[in-house]
Amino acid sequence: ESSSGRCLLTLLGLAFILAGVVVGGACIYKYFMPKHKVYRGEMCYFENENRDRAVEPYFLPIAEEADIREDDNIAIIDVPVPKFSDSDPAAIVHDFDRLLTAYxxxxxxxxxxxxxxxxxVMPPRNLMDLFAKLA
Known part of the structure; x- marks a missing residue:
């Protein structure tokens, strides 16, 4: 009787330890995961206005970063300045709920x-829909 009771208590203790490890791992995973996803993309430029006659596109080392906040329905886009452009670097925020853009x-x-x-800029159903259409 006492050995089966000890075995049962040992198994119950191991089950509680395993449950604690699983719940603790899930909490730590959620805590250390980034809150917002950052997407990176590159822009493709063509020599001519007519893309059909262009031999091939050339790629510039320009990478835009977009911080997507699905809970707030906001996209924050960092726009670097191309080397051939006279424009200034800018950060662009599209707020699709209030239909405003901030530069x-x-x-x-x-x-x-x-x-x-x-x-x-068409307001998407959600921001994931927006970036799915852009990809």
């Missing part, structure tokens, strides 16, 4: 808030 000029330190141009 932060990083060189001048000015922030401009304008209505979201829905003829160029």
């Amino acid at each position: 932060l000029d990083l060189q001048l330190g000015n922030c401009y808030v304008i209505p979201l141009n829905t003829s160029i």
Whole structure:
């Protein structure tokens, strides 16, 4: 009787330890995972206006980063300046709930808030839908 009782208590203790390891691992995993996903992409430029006649596109070392916050339905896009451009670097925030776009000029330190141009930037069903269409 006492050996079967000890065996049962040992198994019950091991089950509690295993459950603690699983729950603790899930909590630690959730704590250390990044809160927002950052997507990177590259831009492709063509020599001619007519893409059909262009021999092949050339790629510039430009990588845009987009921080997607699905809970807030916001996309934060960092736009680097191409070497051939005279424009300033900017951070762009599209708020699809309020239909606003904010441009932060990083060189001048000015922030401009304008209505979201829905003829160029269509509000997606969600941000994952937006980046699925862009890919």
